Amino acid sequence: MQLKQKLEILADAAKYDASCASSGTDKRTSSDGKGIGSTTGMGICHSYAPDGRCISLLKILLTNFCVYDCIYCVNRVSSNVPRARFNVQEVVDLTLSFYRRNYIEGLFLSSGIIRNPDYTMEQVVEVARLLRQVHDFRGYIHLKTIPDASPELMARAGLYADRLSINVELPTIASLHTLAPEKDGQAIRRSMGHLRLRIDESKDKTLTGKKPPRFAPGGQSTQMIVGADATDDRAILHTSANLYGAYKLRRVYYSAFSPIPDASKMLPLKAPPLVREHRLYQADWLFRFYGFAADEIVTGQDGMLDLDLDPKMAWALQHREQFPVDLNRAPKAMLLRVPGLGVTSVARILSARRVRAIRHDDLARLRVSMNKVLPFVMLPDYHPGRSLDHQDLKQHIQQVHTPPLVAPQQFGLFEPV
Numbered sequence: 001m002q003l004k005q006k007l008e009i010l011a012d013a014a015k016y017d018a019s020c021a022s023s024g025t026d027k028r029t030s031s032d033g034k035g036i037g038s039t040t041g042m043g044i045c046h047s048y049a050p051d052g053r054c055i056s057l058l059k060i061l062l063t064n065f066c067v068y069d070c071i072y073c074v075n076r077v078s079s080n081v082p083r084a085r086f087n088v089q090e091v092v093d094l095t096l097s098f099y100r101r102n103y104i105e106g107l108f109l110s111s112g113i114i115r116n117p118d119y120t121m122e123q124v125v126e127v128a129r130l131l132r133q134v135h136d137f138r139g140y141i142h143l144k145t146i147p148d149a150s151p152e153l154m155a156r157a158g159l160y161a162d163r164l165s166i167n168v169e170l171p172t173i174a175s176l177h178t179l180a181p182e183k184d185g186q187a188i189r190r191s192m193g194h195l196r197l198r199i200d201e202s203k204d205k206t207l208t209g210k211k212p213p214r215f216a217p218g219g220q221s222t223q224m225i226v227g228a229d230a231t232d233d234r235a236i237l238h239t240s241a242n243l244y245g246a247y248k249l250r251r252v253y254y255s256a257f258s259p260i261p262d263a264s265k266m267l268p269l270k271a272p273p274l275v276r277e278h279r280l281y282q283a284d285w286l287f288r289f290y291g292f293a294a295d296e297i298v299t300g301q302d303g304m305l306d307l308d309l310d311p312k313m314a315w316a317l318q319h320r321e322q323f324p325v326d327l328n329r330a331p332k333a334m335l336l337r338v339p340g341l342g343v344t345s346v347a348r349i350l351s352a353r354r355v356r357a358i359r360h361d362d363l364a365r366l367r368v369s370m371n372k373v374l375p376f377v378m379l380p381d382y383h384p385g386r387s388l389d390h391q392d393l394k395q396h397i398q399q400v401h402t403p404p405l406v407a408p409q410q411f412g413l414f415e416p417v
Contacts, residue, residue, distance in 0.1 A: 066112030106140025163218035227272030232303030340372030
């Protein structure tokens with residue numbers, strides 16, 4: 001099979017893995033003439049760091065063959081899809097070639113399981129080792145690790161990769177047992193625990209004052225499929241909160257289930273609405289950065305997030321008795337709960353009000369969404385009156401803030417945009 005054909009198959013197969021954002025790693029560059037690659041440049045692709053940098057990644061599978069038969073996976077052993085496999089040197093050459101053409105800044109490498117977990121993990125680690133040690137590649141490398149692989153291989157992976165990730169696959173261990181009986185949910189969490197310990201150890205200086213060897217400075221992340229089972233959003237967010245707390249994850253990624261060919265009757269006939277995935281990301285942000293508890297974000301009795309409103313707005317409408325908030329007196333924790341105010345705008349308000357009272361014009365200069373904010377705040381020259389008592393407030397907010405629906409599209413690597 002030609003290299004281009006392999007690339008078409010294995011790049012397309014990798015599109016279902018969402019956990020490829022590049023962030024949190026240490027800064028490296030080859031601007032001094034040494035090595036190749038950088039983790040700081042602007043990119044042309046679709047992965048964005050928290051500071052807004054666009055990081056382009058070559059996102060591929062080593063192979064889309066897998067000895068497992070997970071019901072929800074298009075690459076399962078019983079799936080009738082075209083198969084391909086790179087060898088180690090081909091992935092190394094592709095990465096360096098794409099980088100020299102300014103197509104990418106880094107590599108995201110995952111794989112189906114071939115032969116056994118240790119053999120697969122050894123191949124993945126060897127790609128990273130060659131890039132780092134032989135070619136002095138200084139760009140970003142994200143490796144998707146195999147939970148059942150030996151601790152020694154996992155430890156080697158962390159020496160070369162900026163970030164490691166292990167997919168929990170589904171929100172609950174019970175669902176994983178039903179849809180992927182060959183996978184062990186407890187083993188996945190044990191591997192995540194081992195990675196957390198190694199990452200923590202790499203940040204602590206030894207008794208002699210020397211810093212331990214570098215180990216996955218970008219931390220670890222995971223991904224779960226949403227909509228393949230009956231788990232509601234409340235349970236999903238509880239799982240995410242537990243993962244963040246127990247394993248210090250940098251991110252939990254949510255991937256809406258996508259129907260696959262020759263699907264089992266155990267799977268839903270159609271995909272969940274993509275807006276559900278979007279609402280889960282918004283909710284995830286609330287308990288990570290806005291002080292919300294995971295169990296208070298979901299306001300619906302059915303355990304699902306409101307698809308018509310973002311979770312922060314939905315929570316505010318369910319707790320109207322706590323509003324309006326005085327922007328000049330309210331504590332930071334309450335300001336973060338005001339719809340339309342983000343972490344940065346709250347920090348600016350807290351800084352500015354130390355000097356003088358915040359007024360309506362000042363709020364407008366912060367470039368916040370005034371239509372969202374004004375019903376929930378009061379200022380020396382503005383008071384919302386009894387607007388929060390209006391029964392049609394939700395409908396009004398929906399009309400103002402609901403954009404026209406545009407069907408989402410996943411572009412292929414070689415398709416014209």
